[in-house]
Amino acid sequence: MGLPTNRTVPVGPGLEVRWPEGRLTPATGIRSGFRPDIQALRAAAVGMVVLGHLWPHRLTGGYVGVDVFFVISGFLITSHLSKEIFATGKLRLVTFYSKRIRRLLPAAFVVLGVSLIWAVMILPFSRWKDTAQQVLASALYAENWVLAANAVDYSASTASATVAQHYWSLSVEEQFYVFWPLLMVGLVTVAARFNVRPRVVLAAGISVAAGFSFTSSAYLAQAGHHEAYFYTHVRLWEFGVGAGLALVAGRIKFQPVTGNVIALLGFAGLLASAVLYNAATPFPGTAALLPVVATALVIGGGTPGHDMWHSRLTSSRPVQFMGNISYSLYLWHWPMIVVAPFLINAEPDTSDKLILLAAAVPLAWATKVWVEDKGLQFRPKSRPAAKTVIVMILGIAVLAAGTGGVSLALQLRESEAERTMQTQELSVCYGPRAMDPGAECSDRFGPAFVPTMSEANAYYEPATECGDFEAILMAGDGMTTRFCDFSGGAPDAPIVWLVGDSHAQQWQEPLFDLAQRNKWLLKISLLGACPLAAVDYAGYRGSMVDEGTAKKCMGWGQSVSEAVAADRPQYVFTSSFARMEHVDDGSGRSQNEQYADGFGEYWKAWTSAGSSVVVLADPPYNVDVRPADCALLNVEDPARCAVDRSMAAPEDPIVYAARANEDQGVKLVDLTDYFCDDDRCYSVIGGVVVYFDGDHLNGEFSRLLAPMIEARL
Numbered sequence: 219m220g221l222p223t224n225r226t227v228p229v230g231p232g233l234e235v236r237w238p239e240g241r242l243t244p245a246t247g248i249r250s251g252f253r254p255d256i257q258a259l260r261a262a263a264v265g266m267v268v269l270g271h272l273w274p275h276r277l278t279g280g281y282v283g284v285d286v287f288f289v290i291s292g293f294l295i296t297s298h299l300s301k302e303i304f305a306t307g308k309l310r311l312v313t314f315y316s317k318r319i320r321r322l323l324p325a326a327f328v329v330l331g332v333s334l335i336w337a338v339m340i341l342p343f344s345r346w347k348d349t350a351q352q353v354l355a356s357a358l359y360a361e362n363w364v365l366a367a368n369a370v371d372y373s374a375s376t377a378s379a380t381v382a383q384h385y386w387s388l389s390v391e392e393q394f395y396v397f398w399p400l401l402m403v404g405l406v407t408v409a410a411r412f413n414v415r416p417r418v419v420l421a422a423g424i425s426v427a428a429g430f431s432f433t434s435s436a437y438l439a440q441a442g443h444h445e446a447y448f449y450t451h452v453r454l455w456e457f458g459v460g461a462g463l464a465l466v467a468g469r470i471k472f473q474p475v476t477g478n479v480i481a482l483l484g485f486a487g488l489l490a491s492a493v494l495y496n497a498a499t500p501f502p503g504t505a506a507l508l509p510v511v512a513t514a515l516v517i518g519g520g521t522p523g524h525d526m527w528h529s530r531l532t533s534s535r536p537v538q539f540m541g542n543i544s545y546s547l548y549l550w551h552w553p554m555i556v557v558a559p560f561l562i563n564a565e566p567d568t569s570d571k572l573i574l575l576a577a578a579v580p581l582a583w584a585t586k587v588w589v590e591d592k593g594l595q596f597r598p599k600s601r602p603a604a605k606t607v608i609v610m611i612l613g614i615a616v617l618a619a620g621t622g623g624v625s626l627a628l629q630l631r632e633s634e635a636e637r638t639m640q641t642q643e644l645s646v647c648y649g650p651r652a653m654d655p656g657a658e659c660s661d662r663f664g665p666a667f668v669p670t671m672s673e674a675n676a677y678y679e680p681a682t683e684c685g686d687f688e689a690i691l692m693a694g695d696g697m698t699t700r701f702c703d704f705s706g707g708a709p710d711a712p713i714v715w716l717v718g719d720s721h722a723q724q725w726q727e728p729l730f731d732l733a734q735r736n737k738w739l740l741k742i743s744l745l746g747a748c749p750l751a752a753v754d755y756a757g758y759r760g761s762m763v764d765e766g767t768a769k770k771c772m773g774w775g776q777s778v779s780e781a782v783a784a785d786r787p788q789y790v791f792t793s794s795f796a797r798m799e800h801v802d803d804g805s806g807r808s809q810n811e812q813y814a815d816g817f818g819e820y821w822k823a824w825t826s827a828g829s830s831v832v833v834l835a836d837p838p839y840n841v842d843v844r845p846a847d848c849a850l851l852n853v854e855d856p857a858r859c860a861v862d863r864s865m866a867a868p869e870d871p872i873v874y875a876a877r878a879n880e881d882q883g884v885k886l887v888d889l890t891d892y893f894c895d896d897d898r899c900y901s902v903i904g905g906v907v908v909y910f911d912g913d914h915l916n917g918e919f920s921r922l923l924a925p926m927i928e929a930r931l
Contacts, residue, residue, distance in 0.1 A: 253517075253520065254529070254532060254533040254538060255481070255516060255517070255520040255526060255528070255529075255532055255533075256290060256293075256294070256517060256520075256541075257532075257537075257538055257541030257542070258528075258531075258532035258533070258537050258538070258541055259286055259290055259513060259516055259517070259541075260286075260287070260290065260540075260541040260544040261537050261538070261540035261541040261544060262283070262286065262485075262488060263283035263284070263286035263287050263290075263544065264283060264540065264544040264547050264548050265283070265540065266279075266280040266281075266282060266283035266286070266488075266492045267280055267281065267283035267284060267548060267551075268280075268547065268548075268551045268575070268578070270283070270492070271551065271552060271555055272551075272555065272571045272574070272575065273571070274497075277492055277493070278493070278494075278495060278496035278497070279491050279492045279493060279494060279495030279496060279499070280492055281495075281501070282488070282491045282492055282495060282506075282508075282509035283492070284387045285456055285502065285506055285509045285510055285513070286488065286509060286513045287387065287391070288387075288390070288391070288394075288453060288456040288457050288460070288510075289456055289457070289459055289460040289510055289513040289514060289517070290460060290513065290517070291391055291394065291395075291457060291460065292394075292398075292456065292457030292458060292459060292460025292461040292463075292464070293460035293461065293463050293464045293514075293517055294460075294464075295394075295395065295398060295399075295457075295461075296398070296402075296424075296460065296461035296464035296465065297464040297467065298314075299314070299398075299399055299402055300402070300417075300420065300464060300465060303402070303406060303416065304416070304417075309399065309402070309403060309406075311399055311400075311403070312603045313603065314399055315395075315396075315399075315603075316602065316603040316606045316607070317594075318392075318395050319606050319607070319610050320593045320594050320596055320606055321590070321593065321594055322388070322392070322545075323593070323610055323613065324589050324590065324592070324593030324596075324613075325545065325546055325549055325585050325586075325589045325590045325593070326356075326385070326388065326549060327357065327613040327614075327616075327617065328585065328589050329546075329549040329550060329553065329585070330353050330356055330357055330382060330385075330617055331616070331617060331620065332553075333349075333353065333381035333382060333553040334349065334350070334353050334381070334617070334620050334621065334624065336381060336553060336557050337349040337380070337381050337553075337557070337624075338624055338627065340557045340560050340561055341381075341556070341557060341560055342560070342669070342670040342671075342850050343627075343628055343631040343632070343670050343672065344670045344671045344672050345378060345380065346624050346625075346627070346628045346631075347625070347628055347673075348378075348380050349380045349381060349382065349624070350621035350622075350624040350625050350628075351364065351621070352364060352365075352380045352382040352383060352385070353380075353381075353382045353617060353620070353621050354617065354618055354621045355382075355385075355389075356382040356385035356388070356389065357613070357614050357617040357618070358614065359385075359388065359389040359392040359393065360389055361382060361383070361385040361386045361388075361389040362386040362387070362389040362390050362393075362448040362449070362450060363389075363448070363450075365383065365386050365445075365448045366445040366446070366447075366448040366449060367445075369444055369445035369447075369448070378846065378847070378911075379556055380556065381552065381553035381556045381557065382553075383552065384548070384549075384552040386448050389450075390448075390450050390453050393450050394450070394454070394457050398457070398461070401423065401424075401427070402420060404423075405419045405420050405423040405424075406419065406420065408423075417465060420465060421462065421465050421466075424458050424461050424462055424465070425458075425462065427454060427455075427458055428454065428455040428458025428459065428461075428462065429455070430451075431451055431452060431453070431454035431455035431458065432455040434446075434449075434451060434452050435452035435453070435455060435502050435503050435506065436503045436504050438452060438503070439452075439500040439501060439502060439503025439504070439505070440500055440503060440504075440764070441764050441766060442500075442761075442763060442764040442767060447501065447502065452502060453502065455510075456502070456506065456510050459510050459511070459513075459514050460513075460514065460517070463514050463517060463518055463521075467518075467521045470518060470521045470522055471522060472518075472519065472521075472522050472524070474524040474525065476519075477518075477519040477520065477521075477522055477524050477526070478519065478524070478526055478527045478528075479519075480515050480518060480519035481515060481516050481518075481519030481520055481526060481527075481528060482519075482527065482528065483512070483515055483519075484511075484512045484513065484514070484515030484516035484517075484518075484519060485512070485516060485528065486512075487508050487509065487511065487512025487515065488509055488512045488513065488516075490508065490512075491505075491508045491509040491512065492509075498760070498761055539583075542586060543579070543582040543583050543585075543586045545586070545590065546581075546582035546583070546585035546586045546589075546590060547578060547579065547582035549582075549585070550578050550581050550582050550585065551574075551575075551578050551582075554574055554577070554578055555574065558570065558574055559847060559851055560847075560850070560851070563851050563852070564851055565845050565847075565851070596609070628672075631670075631672070632672045632673065632674055635668045635670065635672055635674060636674045638667050638668050639667070639668055639674070639918060642667050642905060645904075645905075646659075647659035647660075647662070647904050647905075648904050648905060648906065648922070649903060649904040649905070649906035649918070649919050649922040650889075650892040650893075650903060650904060650906075650919065650922050650923050650926065651904060651922065652903055652904030652905075653891060653892045653893075653895075653903060653904070659904065662903060662904060663856065663857040663860065663900050663902060663903060664856070664857070664902070664905065665853060665854055665855075665856060665902070665905070666849065666853070666856065666902045666905055666906060666907045667905045667906070668906075668907070669849060669850060669853045669856075669902075669907060670850065671907060671910050671911070671916060674917075674918070675907075675910050675916045675917050675918050676910065676917055677723060677724040677726070677727065677910050677914050677915055677916070677917040677920060678720070678723055678724075678726075678914075678917075679917070680700060680702065680726075681702055681704075681730045683702045683703055683704050683730075683733075683734075683740075684700045684701070684702035684742070685700060685701050685702070685703070686700070687699065687700055688700065688701060690781070691743050691774065691777050691778055691781060692774070693745050693748070693770050693771070693773075693774040694770045696745075698743050698744055698745050698774065699741065699742065699743040700741075700742050701739065701740075701741050701742075702730070702733065702739075702740040702741070702742060703739055703740075704730075704733040704734050704736075704737055704738050704739070704740060705737045705738065705739050706737055708737055711737055711738060711739045712736065712737070712738050712739070712787075712788040712789075713738070713739050713741065713785055713786075713787040713788060714729075714733065714738045714739070714740050714741070714787050714788055714789045714790075714791070715740075715741045715742070715743070715782050715785070715787050715789070715790045715791065716729055716740065716741070716742045716743075716744075716791045716792070717742075717743050717744070717750055717778050717782060717790065717791070717792050718744060718749075718750045718792045718793045718794050719744065719745060719746055719747060719748050719749065719750070719793075719794055719795055719799070720744065720746040720747070720795070720913070720914060721793050721794055721795040721836055721913075721914070722744060722750075722791070722792055722793040722794065722834070723742075723744045723746075723914075724793075724837075724910075724914045724915040724917075724920055725791065725793055725834050725915075725920060725927075726742060727917045727918075727920045727921035727924075728920055728921050728922075728923050728924035728927050729791060729924075729927075730921075731921060731924040732924055732927065732928055738788075741785070741787070743778050743781075745771065745774050745775075747771075747795075747799065748770075748771035748774065748775065748799070749771075749775070749794045749795075749796055749799040749801065749813070749816070750775045750778060750779075750792060750794060750817075750820065751775065751794070751796075751801075751813060751816030751817045751819070751820060752772075752775070752776070752779075752815070752816045752817075752819040752820060753772070753801040753803065753812055753813065753815075753816035754768075754772070754801055754802055754803045754804070754812075755768045755771045755772055755799065755800075755801055756768065756800045756801055756802040757799075757800040758798060758799055758800070759798050760800075775820070779819075779820040779823055779824075780823075782823075782824055782827075782829070783823045783824055783826070783827045783829075784827075786827045786828050786829060787824075787829050788829065788830065789829065789830050789831075789832055789931070790824045790829050790830070790831045790832065791832045791834060792831065792832070792833060792834070793833070793834040793835070793836060793872065794817075794836065794871075794872050795836060795913070796809075796813055796836070796870060796871035796872045797836065797839075797868070797870055797871065801813065801816065809871050810869070810871050810874040810875070813871035813872065813874070813875050814871075814874060814875040814878050814879070816875075817833075817872060817875040817876075817879075818875060818879055818881075821833075821879065821881060821883075821884050822881060824883075825881050825883030825884060829883065830883055830885065830931075831881075831883055831884045831885065832885050832887055832927075832931065833872060833873075833875075833876040833884060833885065833886045833887065834887050834889075834927075835870060835872065835873045835876075835886065835887065835888035835889065835890060836870050836872060836873075837889075837890070837893055837908075837915055838863075838866035838867040838890065838893050838894060838899040839865075839866050839867070839868075840901065840908070840909040840912055840913065841911075841912030841913060843861045843865050843866045843899075844859050844861055844901065845859075846911075846912050848901055849901040849902055849907050849908075849909075856900070856901055856902035856907075857900065857902075859900070859901040859902070860898040860899065860900050860901070861898060861899055862897065862898060862899075863894045863895075863896070863897055863898055863899050866893075866894065866898075866899035867890050867893070867894060867899060873886065873888060885930070885931070887927055887930045889923055889926055889927070892923060892926060893908060903919070906918060906919050906922070907919065
């Protein structure tokens with residue numbers, strides 16, 4: 219198509235750019251037509267993601283497949299838009315957005331709707347709240363920001379995955395599709411305003427945006443900000459690499475051998491990143507350079523259009539078929555993985571996973587043919603863009619109504635569960651009471667009355683007597699401290715503190731009961747994943763923490779120690795997940811020895827002020843010794859989740875420190891015998907589920923331990 223002879227170029231609805239004479243380029247030089255090598259990259263990307271999700275301990279870096287998709291999107295979208303600008307002098311934004319909607323949303327909405335139905339029919343109702351929230355967020359393409367927000371909420375960090383969690387990457391892509399054309403319009407407008415070649419301005423603008431994004435990505439990944447994994451702006455540079463490649467594609471003149479070697483190096487880089495990377499790799503950050511650059515090498519190596527050595531494999535029908543269905547396969551595989559354990563009442567083994575994969579492929583193919591392709595064919599004769607948007611809004615409305623219905627159903631189920639708990643509460647064999655010496659209970663480890671955890675079981679909810687967070691004892695910008703007044707207005711009410719990490723927080727339910735009975739003024743200061751001890755904090759659950767996080771933790775601990783000593787409370791209750799919070803002072807001493815000194819220093823300050831220090835031993839492990847959903851998958855026989863006591867309750871540094879401490883003001887309360895018999899530890903006791911999530915106690919089970927704690931004071 220020829221170029222307009224005038225100098226005024228429309229770039230969108232109601233928007234025109236005045237170009238300088240002689241600056242329009244008649245062609246981009248970008249290789250047009252179908253690219254089987256890019257289709258093969260799609261197949262590789264979805265294969266890495268799916269296999270990584272099915273066998274996360276085998277293909278540990280399968281998540282890099284998402285980065286491959288980002289680079290491909292940047293390349294193809296920029297190729298399309300720049301080709302339209304340079305060849306026709308037009309950029310039809312409405313047409314572009316309409317096509318993106320028809321291309322992506324039908325399949326996405328169908329899978330979201332079916333996944334929501336699956337969740338209600340198959341998953342326990344404890345999953346419904348997060349599922350409804352994330353389905354709606356995914357329909358609005360904001361799922362990545364919801365996950366980022368949850369990632370910084372320590373109480374939510376152990377939440378189970380939902381059927382819509384994988385939509386975070388689609389949300390990032392959709393946000394890119396909205397932002398990128400507008401950026402290109404702005405850049406070509408600048409080019410026209412200052413008589414500069416549009417390609418030069420586009421390249422410069424994309425480089426600046428990508429450079430800022432990469433710098434942010436590298437910093438946040440290195441600093442241990444895991445929520446940044448989901449941020450749109452830290453992923454932008456990956457799209458930018460593909461976009462930059464699209465702008466220079468017409469100038470790539472590789473010789474056949476060179477192009478083939480480059481492409482093979484790219485495939486090798488992708489394989490290396492998928493195999494060598496794992497959950498501990500700081501990502502995306504600089505580590506993402508390998509899969510991103512590798513993807514660019516494959517695309518760049520094949521751009522001149524030479525015969526490729528890898529074509530026998532990459533152009534084969536199975537590979538191209540996988541590339542064709544890659545989008546739908548990505549959509550379907552994750553909800554199938556999430557619901558599978560509850561469908562078969564067991565953790566899937568290899569044969570189960572192979573069956574799941576075999577079912578996902580034809581389902582993806584059917585979705586490609588009957589939903590994806592049909593969506594693209596939706597072209598009303600009149601006002602197609604407006605009608606496309608109307609259909610999109612209707613789809614969002616239907617999903618929103620569905621999530622609203624799920625929320626109402628959840629409220630009913632939670633109310634029913636609370637009534638069941640209340641009717642059983644007085645039983646002498648209910649919960650940990652079944653483990654009392656001399657208790658005559660026929661089935662101490664039988665089925666739970668309420669096997670599904672809900673907000674009624676949350677260990678982290680404050681009592682109504684607790685005020686808002688106080689602007690004291692800050693951990694960076696985070697507030698950690700509440701005052702809970704159970705005194706009834708008594709002027710001489712005893713002051714009691716509960717301090718520590720989230721494993722101290724899980725004991726607040728029984729302390730609320732004790733505070734109510736004894737009219738305490740209960741003060742609570744908690745910081746998740748931070749041991750309250752004078753130690754050199756180094757890491758959590760095997761991962762090293764950055765220097766800033768360590769300083770924040772240790773600074774907060776010192777402030778709490780001083781505040782508690784100055785307050786001279788009657789009791790100081792404390793606990794810690796010291797088994798998983800690594801410390802290292804460089805001395806080479808054992809964790810137990812370092813913790814004994816570190817805990818002891820703070821405890822001594824409190825007992826010297828006249829306080830009694832009550833050390834609450836950490837409960838036995840849960841998710842570290844049994845499948846996360848074991849109690850739910852074995853509702854009829856939860857005793858199958860029992861594990862050896864030596865494995866579930868190994869030596870605990872805080873218990874070691876308390877026993878080694880000779881201060882008479884320090885008292886150890888070790889309730890392990892209420893979680894375990896002589897041989898094994900259990901996930902359901904006395905008809906009550908023991909754990910709320912992978913690491914923390916069911917608030918109901920914890921509250922039922924109040925008399926046992928009081929008896930030891």
